Amino acid sequence: MTDEFSDLAELMREEHELTDGLADVDPEAHLRRRRRRRIALLVTAIILVTILGTAGGYVAWALNAPLPAPATTSQQPAAPASPAAPIILPDGTASAISISGADAYLGPTAADIWATTGTDDPRPMASISKMITALVVLDAKPLADANDEGPTITFGKADHDLYDKYYVMGATIAPMPIGTSMSERQALAAALIPSASNYAEAVSTWAYGSQGAFVSAARRWLTANGLTGTTLVEPTGMSERNTSTPTDLIALARLAAANPTIAAIAATPSMALPGAGMVHNTNGLLGTEGITGLKTGNLGYGTYNLVYTASMDVGIGRPLQVVGVVLGDNTREGVDNDVRGLLSSIREGFHHVPVATHGQQVGEYRTPWGSTAKIVIAQEASILTWSDTPISVTMQTTTPKTYTDGEEVGSITWTAGPQTTSIPLVVEGSVEPPDDWWRLTHPEELGAPWS
Template identity: 65%
Template structure:
């Protein structure tokens, strides 16, 4: 049955108005819902695309410090010996009384022609020469001096010509006494300096006392007497005094010399120039009494060297003494070495991110450290938080220490960590950090 109101114009007008109002309300509600929905989605998107990212996880490991092997020092196996070293105290230490190493007792032993070094030091204490350019006083040799040639010839000592009436500077006379070890010159020069052998011996005792050399006894100037004795410790002190004297140091380093009168001369120390040997004096009274008091300069690098003073007493032969000294110095030199620490690109750690990015933490270059023997090596690793996580960015350093030396290598990033994609951000809200 139909509703008669459908044909009522007034009623239709009212119903049409109602329907229009309902449509408007629906549109408004729909718009409000749509706006709310869009606002919610847009807020999340904006947050997800701009939220701070979690810092990459870091895994790092400080490398172990190397443990170098101990040096094999070739210690002489005969007689009594001692050695002192300067220029390497931070590595080697100085030892008791400055003696780095020694073997055998420190009892007095015959020193033979090493006595002539003491004679030269005592004479120059009374008649100083400034340097090798200073000839000093002139000596004139008379018949008594000339007779010394025959005296020491009969005794089997080394001698050099000394013509009657000939003259020579004190510097050259000392050179003739020390380089070929001429005993007649040792007595002639010491008598000239003090007037008699008794006066010379008195002056020598006072000089020894003044320098605290109580282990040394000198009864004559040449060393031909076995009663001229000294200890290894005293001889090291005498060696340092001689090496510090410009005239004696220069003479003892001279391999050969030719002078009017004595003629050509060759240094009895045939180790000069071998293994860094720079002086000083040999001495022997026959088999089993070969002695050498020596100085040496052991180069470790272009800018670093060791200054060595050493002594060997009571060697079986000159050859065995020389071989022992050369082997000892060589083993000390070889005991200094470069120890490898790290190689360029060596991995020290890593970075990783939740979105799959990664990079390595590596050493920026090779490194080694120069040290002695098994000197302990320590290492310290420091790192900082990267700024950009880009290839080559420096993020710390490694520093090794061995004795007085250090080596430092930068730590850098190998590889670049790119930021995540927008899609990853939108689909991994749980990995993003809040404001």
């Protein structure tokens, strides 16, 4: 404005000199000139006041006008892929496995039969037969619970002679001195834990009066329980005519595991028994990979068998309940390796997949004046899944209130089967306001003051 005032002052000085010279020549002209000069000065002053007032109003508006919201860009991260779990199924044998408690991962039929190898043809059960014997004995002489010892059995000379009978046959046996007394539960334990054939025949004869009556009862019991693929001709499994299928043995294992007495005995590593002394479980896998039972059986090379149960904690909130069978391996070690490998591969198939890192950027806020801040994932995250179960991701964002560092602005969620993992989204950095110069020089970003 200094230049405008200077021009006005110069105009007034020139006008004054001119009119002073005219005053001496024509007084009327001089008066008219002075009136025009006063009018010009008044108009000029009004214009200057208007200009100054308008400029001051613009400055005040520009420095206080609302700012435009930062532009937001975001990109939902891709869901990671999970590799398929290599399940190690038994090789060269007939096998089946049932898994309860993981239908959401393994499928709705997993609790029936999840996987099989070989055929479902009948094969020699060997000493797995003793599990049927125990169930049929308990059908005639039930025990109240796992701690009920039941009636006392005293073994005589005929029972004692069974030791020699099965010794000659090469069966597993346990001492049975004449006059030995033990409870029903202990007798069943002698038949199941060390797999003593002499005790299996003795206790079944005690329960039914004769082997003929026992075998007839066993066949009725098998039919009543739908085990039509199973044949039992004697109580020990020494006969190759005692046969069953993998499917039937899965069903049989469920029945045995549901019986408190048999389940408790099958899970016992060793026990001291009257007359028989200390006996040890033939199932060397007890406690391995969560294995809780049930029964071994073998007739020599090519007929090593195992029916097993396991309770496996894989991190999904409740243990998996596993029932399985392997028939026809060449060695006991082969059976054990098959079962260990299968259960271990199932356990390892449940794994945590990394889905995000702390501070991973998924978006940005940017202003017209150049201030920026990031949208980031607040912490690292992973999700538990089974094998190659697909992982999906969804992201939701909200409009920030302050655009300052650490402000929560949404969430991101990953889903795999029934599992979900959610992590907050936060602002990293802060959106800073513009300086005064930017406000004064960018009215179009703020909006015209007269609009």
